[in-house]
Amino acid sequence: MAARPTSKTSESSDKVSVICRALRRAIIEQALEPGAKLPEDSLGERFGVSRTIARYALGQLAAEGLVELRRNRIAVVATPSWQEARDAFDIRIELERLVVRQLAGKLTKAQIAELNAHVDAEDGARGGTDAVSIRLATEFHILLAQMTNSPILVRYVSEVAYRCCLTLSLYSRPHSTECAINEHRAIISALAKGDEAKVMDLMHHHLDSVANRALVAPTPQRGRDLLDILAPYADDIAGNRVVKLPKVARR
Amino acid sequence: MAARPTSKTSESSDKVSVICRALRRAIIEQALEPGAKLPEDSLGERFGVSRTIARYALGQLAAEGLVELRRNRIAVVATPSWQEARDAFDIRIELERLVVRQLAGKLTKAQIAELNAHVDAEDGARGGTDAVSIRLATEFHILLAQMTNSPILVRYVSEVAYRCCLTLSLYSRPHSTECAINEHRAIISALAKGDEAKVMDLMHHHLDSVANRALVAPTPQRGRDLLDILAPYADDIAGNRVVKLPKVARR
DNA sequence: GGGCATCAAACTGCATGCAATTGCAGCGCT
DNA sequence: AGCGCTGCAATTGCATGCAGTTTGATGCCC
Incomplete structure (x- = not known):
């Protein structure tokens, strides 16, 4: 070969x-x-x-x-546990506020067009599966981060955004993405106008509402939750011999 | 705990x-x-x-x-390039503000004691090498992050703090760590008092001043800089065969 | 039937081997 | 001397092999 x-x-x-x-x-x-x-x-x-x-x-x-x-x-x-999910969103909010703060009023026309095109794509995919909508919405945020030209920021925003996607799988109900799309449009427009304070606020509430819609409740989940509950006890296992937890399985 | x-x-x-x-x-x-x-x-x-x-x-x-x-x-x-260093510090500021916001007024006596003990150690190491001082100062911030009990936050703060250490090696002058120690003490005391706004502000200025002391100038560096300058052109190389840039070196 | 020991299959942890690439020293040419 | 070329040593890219651990299926005993 x-x-x-x-x-x-x-x-x-x-x-x-x-x-x-x-x-x-x-x-x-x-x-x-x-x-x-x-x-x-x-x-x-x-x-x-x-x-x-x-x-x-x-x-x-x-x-x-x-x-x-x-x-x-x-x-x-x-x-991720529910708490970790919440933590991830908190971090994400701060990071993305930083993104839009750096970007406000500094975008070229081409970049604004690119962002709009992306949101159009999100719009177009509204009939498709949730999976695609979520991916596109996430990619919008990553696209924003990339426009900062800060590799570190891109990396962290991407990572934390992916993590948030994960939590959506776990805790989210079939949700409506329409409002997210409108919020994306609002962010673009505020960015174009260069209103730093406003765009930071928009991003904050956007992510916060996504988080609140996604992380429905700290209520115990199905069986999967067992793993989370047991996680703190994992130290006992550390050595190498599992404790075997005799018959916890009841519930 | x-x-x-x-x-x-x-x-x-x-x-x-x-x-x-x-x-x-x-x-x-x-x-x-x-x-x-x-x-x-x-x-x-x-x-x-x-x-x-x-x-x-x-x-x-x-x-x-x-x-x-x-x-x-x-x-x-x-x-890291100078710009990346600056970006890292910007991200760090936001993350650590988040840390102290979550911690303000929520620390146990034992935790406060632990923090004070750490700063005492920093103080004690003042006669030693810069390397040790820097490590201890960094560990103070990581210790703080750990007290949030948010593994994700710990990870990101640690990472970005390590990165900042790296940039210190590159761009920093032999610097005075004393003021940093005092600032650490001020942060602890504000945390204990639970003054959220103040502690966020303290952290912000603390890190900002460290950054400003460390990142002395955007002035072109020595030979190493060539690499940075060429970085954006690296795409041309992507395939596998270097372009060899005939004799660009003029100027 | 339900719990428990046993054992084989599945899987991971890690080292080693081989091919491909790079980097560099030495050589010749101008 | 300066510049390019060539070939070998250093080094990485990746697959494979073996040993140790986990998993889960089977059979035994109650």
Whole structure:
């Protein structure tokens, strides 16, 4: 086989990042739900790479908080607790306020057009599945972050936005995305006008309302919740021998 | 509070995290300066593991932004540009304001004592090297973040704080840490009093002044700068064959 | 039937081996 | 001397193999 010169998009198109991108997208579109198992073998087979690479990719995703890794156990898609979800949204609010503060009044016409085009796309996808709507809405925020030209900010906003998507899978009800779209439009317009204070406020309330709509209640969830409840006790396990929790399963 | 945070996301005891911790600390104490090479072999040998593990650890550190990985090239300690450094501080300010906002008036006596003890330690280390002072100062901020009991916040504050340490290596002059210590004390006292607005303001100015003291000038640096200048053009290289830039060097 | 020991299959943890790429020293040319 | 070229050592990219751990299915005993 001739050496395939790895011609692909901007950054690093090695196999690891291909896998990461694929999994991120699967997670964001809820094709992979929280708790879904991700065995290294299957991943490797699916993507035509060895376990070594699949494992490395899982490590990267774990560093982003999308995947949970426990020693000697199959990797799973992360299942944030309700509190973690709330924390993620709080952080996200601050970061995205920073984004729009930097952007207010500094966008080129082309950039504004790009943002509008994206929201149009969101609009167009309104008939489709929730999964696509959520992905597009998330990508709008990432697009904004990218316009700051601050790689660090892009990274953090992306990460925390993905995490928030995760929590949507867990705690959200079938929700209406229309208002989100209108809020996106309002943000663009305030950005164009350069009204810094207003756009920060808009972003704040936008994300806050998304969070409130998504994180419906701190009420105990279904069976999955057991894992969260038990998490704090995980220390006892730490050594290597599981305690076996005799017959907790009642409920 | 015996309730250890027990960082659920980051694995705690395998060889990878041992290496990561060691390297992070070496970087934070400027034993490893930006640009320092980190060959997988040497790392593996030094830590008594195979290249596979060393490589994985480097991947984790790269995900944190402490290490730069380029295909087929030796990993190096990250050398953030001046702008990236400034961005990191901006993000840090927002995150740490969030930390102290959540903490204001909510700290237990034991926690306040712990914070004071830490600042005492900083004080005690004033005669030592800059490296130790910087590490202790950074750990103060991380300690604060840990008290929020929000693993996500801890992770982001830690990461961005480490990054800021990196920039100190690059752009800082031999600086005086005394005032920082006083500012730490002021923050503790405002936290104890529960004055949310004031503590947020204190934190803001504290970090801002650290940044301003550290990031002395946007003035072009030495040779290293060439890399930064060329960075935007790196896309042309993307494929795999470098363009070789014939004799751009004029001027 | 329900609980418990046992064991094989599945899976992870890690090292090693081989091919491909890079970087650099040395050489020749102008 | 300066500049480009060539070939070898250093280094990374990735797959595979083996050992140890977890999982869950089976059979046994009550």
